[in-house]
Each structure stands twice: as C-alpha cells, then as structure tokens.
Amino acid sequence: MGRDSAAPSSESGRIREGGRSERVRQAVGDAVLSILAEGRWTFSTVEVAERAGVSRRTVYRWWPTHDDLLVEGLQRHVRRVPLPTSGVWETDLREFAHALSRFAADPVEMATGALVASRLHPEITATVVDHYRPVLAAWRQLAKRAGGREHGDHGLDPDILVGMLVSPLLMSPLMTGRPMRPEDVDKVVDVILAATRPR
Incomplete structure (x- = not known):
C-alpha cells in the first residue's frame, strides 16, 4: 500500500x-x-x-x-471471533468454542494472554482488560441463551458458563503453544451442555 x-x-x-x-x-x-x-x-x-x-x-x-x-x-483482533446466530444453543456453543480455540492460538492472543499473566505492564494490561469487557459481555449474551425457555432453568450464571468455556480454551495455547485439539474442544462443549440441561 x-x-x-x-x-x-x-x-x-x-x-x-x-x-x-x-x-x-x-x-x-x-x-x-x-x-x-x-x-x-x-x-x-x-x-x-x-x-x-x-x-x-x-x-x-x-x-x-x-x-x-x-x-x-x-x-x-477481537472481531475474529464472530458470534454464531443460529439460535440453537448446542449448535452455537460448539461453533463458538471451535472459533474461540483457533482465536486463542493466534500469536496476538497468545502475546496478550502472556502479557496479562505476567503483570509486568499494568498500564497496558488495564487497556487490554478494559477493551475486552464489551467482548465478554457479548459472549455472556450467548451464554444467556442456555437459560431461555428452550433449555429450562439450569441455575448457572452466564459468567460461570463463560468461564467454564473460555478458561480452558484460552489457557491451552499458553501452556502448550498450540490450540486445543478439536476432539478436546468437543469434550469441553459436552461438559457445558451437560451442565446446562434443564433440572
């Protein structure tokens, strides 16, 4: 250019x-x-x-x-994880989880995670964290679908659901240097689906 x-x-x-x-x-x-x-x-x-x-x-x-x-x-960077819109909880959750897994292994995201974890640059970390707040809010909206009429009351807060999904997917590349295996992503999704079944 x-x-x-x-x-x-x-x-x-x-x-x-x-x-x-x-x-x-x-x-x-x-x-x-x-x-x-x-x-x-x-x-x-x-x-x-x-x-x-x-x-x-x-x-x-x-x-x-x-x-x-x-x-x-x-x-x-954060626009690389579009939210699925089918409206079907299992379909959207699985699609989102695999997209998030690929995103987590992006060099930028790995550098971001390492920066935040290091606590060496608090001012930059604060900027990063503040920027991710609306992203997390959008992810919570996806999690809220699990509490709709279709799924019944599972008793889990959307923040807990987001944490259950995001934590292993984001941590795996930091620990291993590669994205979580697709079959392991599916196992994480299966755990969340089991947790969100109607009581």
Whole structure:
C-alpha cells in the first residue's frame, strides 16, 4: 500500500465501506497487530506508519497516543471471533468454542494472554482488560441463551458458563503453544451442555 494522507473519521459511522479511510484504518490496525504478534507491546507511531504504508501525519492525527493505536489493533483482533446466530444453543456453543480455540492460538492472543499473566505492564494490561469487557459481555449474551425457555432453568450464571468455556480454551495455547485439539474442544462443549440441561 502506498503512502496515503487520508484519515479515517473518529466516528465509525462516517467511514465509507471500502473507502480510502477504511483502508487506512485496516492498514494501521494490521500494522499494530503484526507488532503485537511479535510479542512487543511498546512501539512508536513512526514504526506503525512505516509498516502500514501510511503517512506519519495521518497516524499522529487520528491515533495520537500509544493506547489509541493499541485499541485500534485490538478492535480488529477481537472481531475474529464472530458470534454464531443460529439460535440453537448446542449448535452455537460448539461453533463458538471451535472459533474461540483457533482465536486463542493466534500469536496476538497468545502475546496478550502472556502479557496479562505476567503483570509486568499494568498500564497496558488495564487497556487490554478494559477493551475486552464489551467482548465478554457479548459472549455472556450467548451464554444467556442456555437459560431461555428452550433449555429450562439450569441455575448457572452466564459468567460461570463463560468461564467454564473460555478458561480452558484460552489457557491451552499458553501452556502448550498450540490450540486445543478439536476432539478436546468437543469434550469441553459436552461438559457445558451437560451442565446446562434443564433440572
């Protein structure tokens, strides 16, 4: 991508789909992610601009701080786990679990998990954790479906269900360096399905 002085609007609703400003945003987000995938959380605006092929002026104007750039990258990162929408609890849970397992083994996610676990960079960790709050809220909405009329009252809080699913899937790559085996993901799903059967 050549150098481009166009800048994405700070209001996402004004960004034209497929337009120049959106291409700049994608390039900057991808540049940040490429740095995070290397396990580096400190980087300069100049480095991001060079990797993105975008003018420094553009980056400084629309992403004036390190946190702004970090959030831009994380926004692109977390969108890699779309929520299934079939409305069937077992189908959606299994599809989501396998997508989350692949996401957990992404180099960016592994670097994120290692950063948070290390507690060495509290300010960056706080930015990461804050950014994941709405993501976790969306995952809870998926878990709430298990408490609907179709499933009866299983007595489990959505936060507990999310923890039961997310914890082993996210921890496995950190411990082994690879995603959980598909058959093991299915075993985790089976445990959750058993826990959410109507009483």
